[in-house]
Amino acid sequence: MLVNIFVFVFGAIIGSFLNVCIYRLPRNQSISFPASHCPNCQKPIAPWDNIPIISYLLLKGKCRSCRQPISLRYPAVELLNAVLYLMIPSLLGFWIFDFGFYFIAYFVSALIVIAFSDLETEIIPDQPVFLGIILGLIYGALIGKLLDPLLGAALGFSALFVVQKFGAFIYKKDVLGDGDLKLAAFMGAYLYAPYLFLGLFLGYLIGALAALLLLAFKIKKMEDYIPFGPYLALGGLLTLLFGPQIINLYVIIYPGLGK
Numbered sequence: 001m002l003v004n005i006f007v008f009v010f011g012a013i014i015g016s017f018l019n020v021c022i023y024r025l026p027r028n029q030s031i032s033f034p035a036s037h038c039p040n041c042q043k044p045i046a047p048w049d050n051i052p053i054i055s056y057l058l059l060k061g062k063c064r065s066c067r068q069p070i071s072l073r074y075p076a077v078e079l080l081n082a083v084l085y086l087m088i089p090s091l092l093g094f095w096i097f098d099f100g101f102y103f104i105a106y107f108v109s110a111l112i113v114i115a116f117s118d119l120e121t122e123i124i125p126d127q128p129v130f131l132g133i134i135l136g137l138i139y140g141a142l143i144g145k146l147l148d149p150l151l152g153a154a155l156g157f158s159a160l161f162v163v164q165k166f167g168a169f170i171y172k173k174d175v176l177g178d179g180d181l182k183l184a185a186f187m188g189a190y191l192y193a194p195y196l197f198l199g200l201f202l203g204y205l206i207g208a209l210a211a212l213l214l215l216a217f218k219i220k221k222m223e224d225y226i227p228f229g230p231y232l233a234l235g236g237l238l239t240l241l242f243g244p245q246i247i248n249l250y251v252i253i254y255p256g257l258g259k
Contacts, residue, residue: 004086007096011085011105012052015078018109022077022116025125041066052078073120077112084108084237091241103139106132107190107240111233114183118229124179129186136189149189152196156188157181159200180228187236195243202246203228203235 017031023039024031036045043065049055056075063070085105088094094101110128118124133153140149160181167175188196207228214220238246 003096007085007089008082010096011082012078014085014105014109015081015112016050016052016074018081018113019074019077021113021125021128022073022120025113025127026117026121026123038063038065038068040068052082073116077116081109081112084112087241099142100139103135104190104240106135108237110186111236115230115233118179118227122225122227124177124183124229126179126182129179129182132186133189136186140189145192148192152188152190152192153185154188155193156184156186156196156200159197160184176228180232183229183232187232191236191239191243195239198243198246199236199239200232201235202238203232206234207231 020031020036023029034044036050037043038045040063043063046064049059049064053075056070059070061070061072062068085108088101088104088108089096092104094104110132113128114124133149136149136153137146140146160176164174164176164181184196184200187199191199207226210231211220211226214226215222220226
């Protein structure tokens with residue numbers, strides 16, 4: 001019980017830092033200087049107003065200085081990261097005392113940064129992607145499987161590169177950004193084949209369904225750009241946490257696949 005509380009608090013604290021990355025990285029701002037401040041009035045945020053989740057509730061979602069609303073994204077990211085950190089030991093068996101926990105935790109947190117950055121700014125920052133690929137290679141080397149992340153990263157990038165070029169040829173416009181290709185490489189460095197392809201498939205499936213809903217409710221038009229990074233990130237998270245179960249379910253529905 002105490003370990004779970006520690007993991008949750010640790011995840012929420014890291015989630016608070018992720019919010020800094022989400023806001024600053026796409027804008028090419030330093031994540032270390034200046035200290036946390038209100039983006040509206042620029043006043044520094046006091047430590048007691050920067051407690052993950054709790055401060056947002058105590059402040060009723062408003063800046064103490066200017067009383068402007070604070071985006072719900074801040075507590076949402078903190079809570080999401082904390083909950084996902086709790087799922088790492090319960091679903092994947094990596095406890096906080098295992099070094100593997102921290103590599104998986106980075107993958108989870110980086111996907112959160114990428115997804116929310118792309119949603120807000122339509123930019124996938126390079127820093128978490130490139131660092132993630134390096135960490136994936138390091139982890140692979142530590143467990144004696146360096147070839148797997150190398151092959152996974154190459155396959156991820158190559159698969160979406162083909163889609164990007166084919167889509168541009170057919171539709172005469174860009175259908176994928178370069179950030180999506182780098183994200184696929186990052187996913188491959190952690191998920192490996194064949195789970196990489198499951199993650200990409202889930203990302204495309206969720207993205208297609210979301211696009212249909214956005215078009216049906218006239219939130220987006222056919223010519224509008226729809227960020228793909230969040231759906232790829234969600235596909236990667238689902239594959240990380242539930243990949244074997246999803247594949248087993250598919251085999252049960254289509255038993256011929258397992259023969």
